[in-house]
Amino acid sequence: MTDALSAEGLTKKYGGRTALSDCTLSVPAGRVVGLVGPNGAGKSTLLQLACGLLDPTAGRIEVLGTTPMSGTRQVGFVAQDTPVYAALTVAEHLRIGARLNPSWDAALAERRIAQVGLDPSQKAGKLSGGQRAQLALTVAAAKRPDLLLLDEPVAALDPLARRGFLQGLMELTAEQGISVIMSSHLVADLERVCDYLIVLVASRVRVAGDVDELLATHHRLVGPRRDPAELGAGRAMVEQSHTDVQSTLVVRSTAPIDDPSWRVDRLNLEDIVLAYMSGAATAAPQRVLEGRR
Amino acid sequence: MIWLAWRQFRIQLLAAAAVLLVFLAALALTWTQVTGLARDTGFTGCQADACDNAADAFTGALSNVTAGWLYYVGMAVMFVLPILLGIFWGAPLVARELETGTYRMIFSQSVSRRRWLLVKLAVGVVAAAMSAGLVTLVLTGWAAPIDRAESRISPVTFATRGVVPIAYAALAFVIGVIAGMVLRRTVAAMAVTMLAVVAVQVAVPLVLVPALAQPVTSVTALNLDKRFLIGPAPSTDKWTLDAQAQIPGAWIVSMTTVTSTGAEFTGPVDTTKCDPARPIGDPSDECREWLKMQNLNQKVTYVPASSFWPLQWREFGALIALTIGLSWLSVWWIRRRLT
Numbered sequence: 303m304t305d306a307l308s309a310e311g312l313t314k315k316y317g318g319r320t321a322l323s324d325c326t327l328s329v330p331a332g333r334v335v336g337l338v339g340p341n342g343a344g345k346s347t348l349l350q351l352a353c354g355l356l357d358p359t360a361g362r363i364e365v366l367g368t369t370p371m372s373g374t375r376q377v378g379f380v381a382q383d384t385p386v387y388a389a390l391t392v393a394e395h396l397r398i399g400a401r402l403n404p405s406w407d408a409a410l411a412e413r414r415i416a417q418v419g420l421d422p423s424q425k426a427g428k429l430s431g432g433q434r435a436q437l438a439l440t441v442a443a444a445k446r447p448d449l450l451l452l453d454e455p456v457a458a459l460d461p462l463a464r465r466g467f468l469q470g471l472m473e474l475t476a477e478q479g480i481s482v483i484m485s486s487h488l489v490a491d492l493e494r495v496c497d498y499l500i501v502l503v504a505s506r507v508r509v510a511g512d513v514d515e516l517l518a519t520h521h522r523l524v525g526p527r528r529d530p531a532e533l534g535a536g537r538a539m540v541e542q543s544h545t546d547v548q549s550t551l552v553v554r555s556t557a558p559i560d561d562p563s564w565r566v567d568r569l570n571l572e573d574i575v576l577a578y579m580s581g582a583a584t585a586a587p588q589r590v591l592e593g594r595r
Numbered sequence: 596m597i598w599l600a601w602r603q604f605r606i607q608l609l610a611a612a613a614v615l616l617v618f619l620a621a622l623a624l625t626w627t628q629v630t631g632l633a634r635d636t637g638f639t640g641c642q643a644d645a646c647d648n649a650a651d652a653f654t655g656a657l658s659n660v661t662a663g664w665l666y667y668v669g670m671a672v673m674f675v676l677p678i679l680l681g682i683f684w685g686a687p688l689v690a691r692e693l694e695t696g697t698y699r700m701i702f703s704q705s706v707s708r709r710r711w712l713l714v715k716l717a718v719g720v721v722a723a724a725m726s727a728g729l730v731t732l733v734l735t736g737w738a739a740p741i742d743r744a745e746s747r748i749s750p751v752t753f754a755t756r757g758v759v760p761i762a763y764a765a766l767a768f769v770i771g772v773i774a775g776m777v778l779r780r781t782v783a784a785m786a787v788t789m790l791a792v793v794a795v796q797v798a799v800p801l802v803l804v805p806a807l808a809q810p811v812t813s814v815t816a817l818n819l820d821k822r823f824l825i826g827p828a829p830s831t832d833k834w835t836l837d838a839q840a841q842i843p844g845a846w847i848v849s850m851t852t853v854t855s856t857g858a859e860f861t862g863p864v865d866t867t868k869c870d871p872a873r874p875i876g877d878p879s880d881e882c883r884e885w886l887k888m889q890n891l892n893q894k895v896t897y898v899p900a901s902s903f904w905p906l907q908w909r910e911f912g913a914l915i916a917l918t919i920g921l922s923w924l925s926v927w928w929i930r931r932r933l934t
Contacts, residue, residue, distance in 0.1 A: 371707075
């Protein structure tokens, strides 16, 4: 099956500033993928490269098996801050979608607008942030893309609007079976909807993998202080902190940890992401792992 | 896509249409004033030499009525219109999409950037050309008697008549679009557009038109029965003699008084006949008679009135070629450089 997105050595520079460096990644199709990382990590850049709004400086990116180009039918995109035309009404936005997309699903669009309670005659500039995000999602979804890219769609929303948006997104993915890649700097937003996670820190991919697999293979080890090099084969250090007598390590290990001198804790998704984010500063590149091998 | 282009453009279009309609209404209301004065002063249907005096009477009478003032307003409108179209139609077209981020939404629809821009350019260029075309059509007709009395091929009038204003409007619009695309800021693009369009309006008559005009040169016997100027040139021992050239409706590029050998006449002058102390515009009769004996000729380089339409189409073609070139550049830019 063709990957939803695959990248090899993907690099994007703006003038002298590197927004994304040497990113190698492959994201399976049919998943709801969370792209998480701190602000400025390169999430927007990666998504805009994926929908063809940006061209890579170096490396290669393929989306659904082809080089991305803006204006294709297969990819839908909801940009950061969900831009809409302030002077146009909700109904006119649907009309734009209908005019510019041969695959437009008018029934879906109207049903969604009614569902989220948008007034078709209202100017988009007068909508609240949550309503605007719903409108942008509707326009992107009614295009019936095979891959939907969402760039921080809920960042500006209050918790209630956030839940409403994610609810709508889940319904869409359930009924259409499309691939989704959605970025956020908050894991909590992604946890609920994503089954695949990519952690991007300082323009590099730190980890990418199935959520269940990530949860199963990451452990926090607490024990007497020792050299992290003694961890053994098949285990990789994500984050470490030491006091005089005690070491706390976050490791990724496919094999069970059976050394009795360690206390082994399970980690939730947020812990894992935070470990990668804070470990990024110290971790050497070879310890960066990839989900699918 | 055409619907979207129209929907996003219609308010600007209606605003411009409202302003232009006021101007067109003013022209319509004073139409009979112009034709009436031309008839009453005997300028309409005048023959040969009588035309000179009739033309003077006509333009003199015009300066006292609204139409005379409107004549200059018309020229101003034709110069300002392309600037405004570039600023308010062209510059925001792409710049506002880039500024508000809506380009990310619209480029995510199933329409290529090239097609999106081409449709937007086409709608804007056609609207600009039609607005300018309507105004120039009415104004050229309205001012026809006045232009006959003055000269419609002289550089300032020429740019405000015929088909040239259409090309200016189209070019100014595209200049605005490309400025907005490159600068990515609406206000900056507006300022640059204004400067660029004014620069074009100055450069074209100074550089392009003389190259296209193919002026002709004629040498004829100097007519000294009309008013002329004679006097010593300041701080030299040379003299200058300037007489009006009698070429109706032509654009006089240069004229010099030459001797029978073809050299420029710079004196010497018999100072017993022509007193250097007399005002240069008021030579004595002896001086006039003495000058008539000198076999002087007048060498005039001019663009005849009959060249009006050929020159109009040549300038139109050059400006439209520039417009197409810039449009092509903008299409290339939106694909290659906007990423």
